[in-house]
Amino acid sequence: MTKNILVVPGDGIGQEVTAVGKKVLDKIAAKFGHTFTYDEALIGHVAIEATGNPLPDETLAKMKKSDAILFGAVGHPKYDNDPTAKVRPEQGLLKMRKELGLYANLRPIKLFDELLSASSIKPEVLKGADILFFRELTGDIYFGEKGRKNNGDTAFDIAEYSRYEVERIARKAFEAARTRRKKLCSVDKANVLETSRLWREVVQKIAPEYPNVQVEHQFVDAAAMILIKDPRRFDVVVTANLFGDILTDEASQIAGSMGMLASASVGDGTGVYEPIHGSAHDITGKGIANPLASILSAALLLDISFGMKAESEAVISAVDQVLKAGFRTGDIADAQTPKDKILGTDAMGEEVLKRI
Ligand code: NAD
16 A cells, blocks of 8 residues: 655654654555655644744645644643743644544553553552543634633633534544443533533434443543543543543553553544654653654554554554563653663664564
8 A cells, every 4th residue: 555644743752752653654564565655744843943833834735635644742841931922832733633624532541461560550450441532622622712801810711512523523432432342431521511511412312323332421520530440441431622631641641651642633634643742841852752652653543544454453562562571661661670671762662663
């Protein structure tokens, strides 16, 4: 198969880990007889520095033309500490999601057995946890009207959802649940929020179309608690943009580290595959970032955008073997990890490549 992949590393460790993710795609192409061609584009702080725009038109045009996008991260400390900055790296990310119609963010939370001890949650609570989150990505409080009033002393952000927006993400989640353990948990705050009451109404209305899927509804506060107390209770979870943002970071602790988790953003056009972590200024340039989330993002890309199941499995299995062989990056190492098994970004990538 011939495919055109756009690599968008972005900022900070995005540059470091995406380079490794790309090498993995290259190795898969060679091994399975595919032809992958690559182009690269700017987003975030690096794009602002080069063009003044966090999502330059040229980047957007390349994104729309490509078959899939391997993405890094955006963010720079300059903006984190300056809430008044008018142009910000994250604007690039939000605009990309809107422009590409990426309304569903999929985050598989699966713990590799070898990392049971890397999580702060007890192994007996965690073992076997396997959750697929569907976070709605283009609505909610992030995209509603926002502003200041009363001379700037009062601020507001409006949360909005349409029936159509809830229905399309709910259907994706129901469909995924059908292929898994057939359980769907819809998370909202319907006791307080009107957007959540619409959310619940829509999920309840379409549920009878999926009779094999057992549906439950949880309030977000309860869901946050259950996630730590009994994560195995969840199979597929579907939720709104803000709740999903927070719950999936909480769930990252089930997998031991943000450095292990991949995500896919899909919708109407080209899919975007990226680690859930950010640009991690604290470790940028040190060569110690965990590249496994980017590598697992490449695996999701192969599976979801290209339908290459065997190729995707080959990547996941190589990651599993590397962990079984005892190799760790600093973020997933523990006191028992021998020093010579703690690897930097590139060396970890090499171990995965060797096993594909
Ligand atoms: P972060 O995810 O960048 O880092 C959180 C912590 O996890 C840090 O201590 C970091 O060192 C560690 N970490 C993250 N990824 C790692 C990896 N691959 N290997 C080892 N350790 C890793 O979140 P943050 O510190 O809150 O934000 C830093 C910047 O990233 C901010 O500018 C923020 O706006 C941006 N951000 C971007 C995205 C995105 O592009 N999707 C997501 C979250 C945050």
